[in-house]
Amino acid sequence: MIEVKNLYKSFGDNHVLQDISVSFEPGKINLIIGGSGSGKSVLTKCMVGLHEIDSGSILYDGKEFTTMNFKQKKKIRKDIGMLFQASALFDSLTVEENVLFPLEMYTKQTKKEMLERVNFCLDRVNLENANKLYPAELSGGMKKRVGIARAIALNPKYLFCDEPNSGLDPFTGIVIDQLIQEITKEYNMTTIVITHDMNSVMETGENIMFLYQGKNWWQGDNHEIVKADNKELSEFVFASKIMKQFRNA
């Protein structure tokens, strides 16, 4: 479980996050939705300590993260898998070496065991025969999938995915959604997914947080979101014609 309490973050005069309090529970798909530039990526980066926060607290299973030193943070980060919005694969390493990297950093397995794990993870994201390719040789969607494989390589306790299915075709998008759902249930992970994909929201959203103007504007699940009486949320979720039809049906 990850709890965020009264978190503030600004870049100069840009007050990106204001008084965010939210908790993310294990075994559930926790979604963060919100307009472009509303601070979703910044929020997750604050939660893993990549951005210093101005004030507030972040608790991992009750332990205060913000005041930890590098070594203590590293211990928590060993349990964090993170997919970045732009994949952030290491350009100088092949697909295989990218997924291998966290295993080499954090485990003492033999090379053979690690490679088995790498292939298992690549399999789960439907990527076979790409082991020896470099990131520059991959499509955007393939990069995303390698990023997911790398994020789940260590079977993390906490999984952060920044737009896991953007740039993927609808079929692969659903495969990835299901994968995230499966491993979340299977390993009781605390999974936090940022998404723009309304299909994912409706299919997988068990705890949805809507960020608006830097605030935790609305929170609920995929049933409540359809009925929610909140102007900004409705405008965001039901922006498209097809979603309007879905609501009225």
Place this chain on the structure above:
Amino acid sequence: MITLFENIGAYFILLSRVFKKPDNYKLIFKQTIHEMVSLGIGSLGLIAIISVFMGAVVTIQTATNMNNPLLPGYLVGFATRESFILELAPTVMSLILAGKIGSNVASEIGTMRISDQIDALEIMGVNSASYLVFPKIIASLIFIPIIVIYSMALGIIGGLVVSMYFDGMTLNDYILGIRFDFKMFSITYALIKSVFFAFIITSIPSYFGYYVKGGALEIGKASTKSVVYSSIIILIINYLLTQMLLV
């Protein structure tokens, strides 16, 4: 002025992170070998061409300017050797490498910064500053002095080739000249300088790359800044070391 001091402060903070005790020696060793190959071997061709041609030109210029029967014939070889060992090989080659290696390092690290690769390293428990910068500094501390010796040799050879067919000069005079009044300390002096320059050539571009904000445009600016600043600092350090070591 304030930003200058801020930059200097941030540079030293970065260095303090770079020289933290690494927790994975194997990884750092692997990276160092990789950097030596990519930065060092990759520079040999360029340095060879520049050294040979500069050696030839310095020899011709000295010979034409000293075409006076009162001056001994060996002076040309002597002048070529001295200028190469003292200044051209250590300082000028370092300036050239500051351009070649500096822009390379700044854009490589800058790209990793803006594409979140540095953040990804941090999440995987890697001290990104040490992992990215330390191997580059160590690699350049090893190979730049070697390149400097290599440049000295090739520069002198460039002059030697010219002396064979240039009118008013003989090979024997040239060889006499390059052996005349040779002091080992000149080489030591050149190597001391090159170690300082090696550190500047990799650490300053690493700094500008590591703290890039924004996009591809800023990476270009960071590369340019790295080359400008490292060149200026090389020249200043060159002056100070010469004052301290030779005067």
